[in-house]
Amino acid sequence: MVQRFLAIGECMIEMSPTADGTYALGYAGDTFNTAWYVRQVSKGSALDVSYFSAVGDDQVSADLIKFMQSAGIETHMARVTGVSSGLYMIFLDDGERSFQYWRSTSAARQLADHLDLLPRTDAGDVVYFSGITVAILPEDGRRRLLERLTELAQQGATVVFDPNLRPRLWEKIEDMRDWTMKSAATARIVLPSFADEAEFFGDRSAAETADRYLRNGATLAVVKDGPEPVVVKDADGHGFRYRPQAAVDIVDTTAAGDSFNAAFLVEYLRQGELQAAVEAGCELSRKVISQRGALVPIAKAESDDEPVAAHG
Numbered sequence: 642m643v644q645r646f647l648a649i650g651e652c653m654i655e656m657s658p659t660a661d662g663t664y665a666l667g668y669a670g671d672t673f674n675t676a677w678y679v680r681q682v683s684k685g686s687a688l689d690v691s692y693f694s695a696v697g698d699d700q701v702s703a704d705l706i707k708f709m710q711s712a713g714i715e716t717h718m719a720r721v722t723g724v725s726s727g728l729y730m731i732f733l734d735d736g737e738r739s740f741q742y743w744r745s746t747s748a749a750r751q752l753a754d755h756l757d758l759l760p761r762t763d764a765g766d767v768v769y770f771s772g773i774t775v776a777i778l779p780e781d782g783r784r785r786l787l788e789r790l791t792e793l794a795q796q797g798a799t800v801v802f803d804p805n806l807r808p809r810l811w812e813k814i815e816d817m818r819d820w821t822m823k824s825a826a827t828a829r830i831v832l833p834s835f836a837d838e839a840e841f842f843g844d845r846s847a848a849e850t851a852d853r854y855l856r857n858g859a860t861l862a863v864v865k866d867g868p869e870p871v872v873v874k875d876a877d878g879h880g881f882r883y884r885p886q887a888a889v890d891i892v893d894t895t896a897a898g899d900s901f902n903a904a905f906l907v908e909y910l911r912q913g914e915l916q917a918a919v920e921a922g923c924e925l926s927r928k929v930i931s932q933r934g935a936l937v938p939i940a941k942a943e944s945d946d947e948p949v950a951a952h953g
Contacts, residue, residue, distance in 0.1 A: 643799075643910045645689045645766040647759070648676035649786075650774040651749035652694060652709070653727040653742075654701055655935070664730070668708050669935035671771050671805055671899050678903030678925065680713045681939050688907075691715040691760055695752040697725035702748070719755035721748040744777070753782030756789050764797025767906065771803040775824050776810035776817070783820060790827040802828035803902055806837040814841060822857055831859040832902050835866040847872035851880070863905065863919065865898055871919050883916065885923035899935070901926040 650672030656664040673692060680690040692709055696702035698720050705726055709716050727744030744750075752774075762768060768790060775783050794800045804821050811817040818841060825831050831854040835847040844850040851862035851874040864872040868887060874880035905922035909915065929937055 643688065643765050643767060645691060645760070645762055646676065646679050646683075646906070647691045647693060647762060647766065647768045648672040648679075649693045649752070649759075649768065649770040651727060651744070651747060651752075651777055652692070652696075652705060653729055653744065653747070654705065656728065656730040658731060667936070668705050671773050671803070672769060673709075674899035674935050675769060675803075675903045675906075676714055677712055677936050678900045678929075678939070679907055682904050682907050682921075682925065684713070686911075689715055691717060693717045693752070693759055695719040695721050695748040695750075695755055697748045698722050699725050702726045715760070717758050717760050719748070719752065719758055721751055724748045724751075747777065750777050750779070751782075753778050753786045756785065759789070762793055762796070762798045765799060766797075767799045767801055767910065768793050769801045769803075769902075769906070770824070771805040772817075772821055772824065773805050773807055773810065775820050776807060783823075787823060787827050794827060794829065799830065800828040801830040801832065801902075801906065803832045803898065804837065805834070805898070806841050808841065818842065825854055826858045828859055830861045830863070830906075832863050832865065832898075832905070834898055835864050835869075835872075838864075848874065848880075861915075863922075865901055867897075871923065873915055873919060881916065883919045883923070886927065897926045897929060900929040 650670060652668055652670040652673035655667040655669045657667060659665050676690055676692050692714050696705060696718050702725060706716050706718055724746050725748065727747035727749060729740050729742045732739045778786060790800050802825050806817060808814055808817055833850055835850055838844045838850040847864040847866050850864045851872055854862045855874060855876050860876045862874050868885065870882040870884045872882050901922035904925035905918045908921040909918035925939060928939055
């Protein structure tokens with residue numbers, strides 16, 4: 642029985658524009674967004690949701706920890722002296738969003754130096770990380786993190802990986818591809834996005850992306866593709882395609898994949914039904930992109946998504 646969902650990565654300070662021309666302070670980051678939504682959709686259950694990272698020893702880092710805890714997320718954070726958490730600003734131009742980052746000295750880059758602070762995981766518990774988690778680390782830190790994740794998997798934890806390819810975080814595209822596949826090799830479940838995989842790995846279809854990760858050692862690959870069908874394949878050769886209901890009002894796609902991952906994992910871990918899990922992921926993602934911001938209020942709604950036959 643799954644008792645803990647543990648996410649590993651970087652949560653950043655977010656400065657987003659307001660209607661009156663000022664900026665509002667918030668917090669976001671790909672793995673944290675997923676942990677936040679896992680907590681929202683699993684309320685009322687016995688699931689412990691935890692987050693592991695490194696933050697600074699300043700007030701804004703302390704406030705970040707308080708925000709996580711107020712959201713019901715258990716924190717396991719190294720406090721690093723003399724640095725702070727990463728920061729980014731959102732800029733709007735006729736509704737289009739662009740970003741500027743200050744993360745070169747982010748404390749989260751040192752998270753692999755504090756793996757002793759990882760909470761205990763039991764057989765079946767979920768450990769979730771992403772390509773961004775790996776990208777921000779120095780090479781030795783990447784190696785140590787993957788070694789630890791391999792140990793957790795050998796002890797029975799279900800390791801889940803979202804490649805979340807971000808070339809600006811890597812010196813070379815070749816390094817990004819190499820470490821992505823090394824990272825995925827530690828995971829049982831891989832949750833890639835086809836558009837990124839096609840661009841940087843040359844995949845010609847979402848099914849080809851799934852097959853590449855299955856050959857790499859995953860037992861389940863769930864490939865997201867925006868409004869196109871989600872492709873699901875497992876190591877036993879089973880699979881299907883699932884066509885999501887079209888989103889009517891798209892306001893902000895910032896956490897589309899992060900929220901999909903959260904609802905998919907909670908439903909899959911609860912029932913073990915892949916089709917219902919993909920439906921839950923699509924439903925939540927559709928609700929999230931209809932509102933502004935990475936972290937938005939959610940409520941359960943009916944879904945009209947329909948599965949389509951597998952092929953490819």
